[in-house]
Amino acid sequence: MALFKRKEPIPASGQGSDLSTLILEGQDMIEQVGQAHTSRWGLGTATAWGFDQTTGVITWTFADRTASAAAQILGSYNAGAGSWLWAWANKGLLPSVRSSSDRFRSWAQENGHRGLTEAKIECNAEVAATMAAIAFRVTHATGFYRAPAGASDVFFTFGPVTITDSDGSSVTFTISLD
Numbered sequence: 492m493a494l495f496k497r498k499e500p501i502p503a504s505g506q507g508s509d510l511s512t513l514i515l516e517g518q519d520m521i522e523q524v525g526q527a528h529t530s531r532w533g534l535g536t537a538t539a540w541g542f543d544q545t546t547g548v549i550t551w552t553f554a555d556r557t558a559s560a561a562a563q564i565l566g567s568y569n570a571g572a573g574s575w576l577w578a579w580a581n582k583g584l585l586p587s588v589r590s591s592s593d594r595f596r597s598w599a600q601e602n603g604h605r606g607l608t609e610a611k612i613e614c615n616a617e618v619a620a621t622m623a624a625i626a627f628r629v630t631h632a633t634g635f636y637r638a639p640a641g642a643s644d645v646f647f648t649f650g651p652v653t654i655t656d657s658d659g660s661s662v663t664f665t666i667s668l669d
Contacts, residue, residue, distance in 0.1 A: 510604065510625065517624030521635045524666055528634060531664050532558050532654045540638055542647070544585045549636065549649055556656045560634060560649035563591035565626045568619035569643045575619040580610030591648055595626040619646075633666045 528534035537551035542562065549562035564578040578584055578592035586593075599607035606612075607622065614622075620637075623646040627635055632648035651665040 513625050513628050514621055517626075517628030518621075520668070521624055521627055524632075524634055524668075527666050528652065528664075532556075532652060534558075534634075534636065540636075542588075542638075542645075544588050547588050549638075549647055556654055558652050558654045560652045562588070562634075562636075562647045562649040563630075563632075564588050565592050565595070565623050565630075565646040565648060566619075567640070567643045567645045568614075568616060570616060571642050573613055573615065575612045575614050575622055577610055591630045591632070592626070595629050598629050616644075619644075631668070633668055 525534060529536070533553060534551070537553050537558070539552040540549065541552075542549045542564075547561050547563070548559050550557055550559040564581075564584060566575055566577045567581070568575050577596065578589035579596050581589065596608055599605075607625070612618075612622070623635075623637070626646075627648060630648060632650075634647075634649035634652065636647040636649065638645045638647060651663050653661055653663045655661040
């Protein structure tokens with residue numbers, strides 16, 4: 492049984508891809524999956540987090556457990572520069588960890604949303620979060636994490652989360668949006 496009901500599939504053409512609707516749906520979905528991940532394993536309460544580009548795995552560390560998941564980077568927001576950089580344009584990222592961002596760029600191009608295909612966009616934090624919400628919705632992600640990383644925040648999506656307790660036992664938590 493699905494935890495949340497996904498909205499209608501996003502059309503392949505520009506028809507039906509109204510950005511205001513996608514923004515609202517993406518923000519709502521991020522809130523819903525965030526609440527589910529927070530209540531199940533503590534998303535947002537870890538003492539540390541890390542991301543390994545070579546494996547594509549994000550890990551959150553707690554006093555008594557770790558949580559890990561395959562992840563993708565959508566983009567990053569630098570408050571000092573007041574800019575958003577899509578992951579597909581970040582040459583410091585391996586292609587394997589930015590493929591969701593690549594798919595989003597293709598979708599934006601196919602649907603005539605030229606403003607969303609700019610590599611770097613001058614904006615504030617709210618606009619950056621809005622772009623991430625649209626990408627979250629379009630890419631059908633089931634987990635979302637905004638991670639502090641020095642002067643920037645990195646926006647991740649992730650899939651099923653494996654929680655490993657200090658005794659070595661583990662369980663995998665999956666959110667289905669079907």
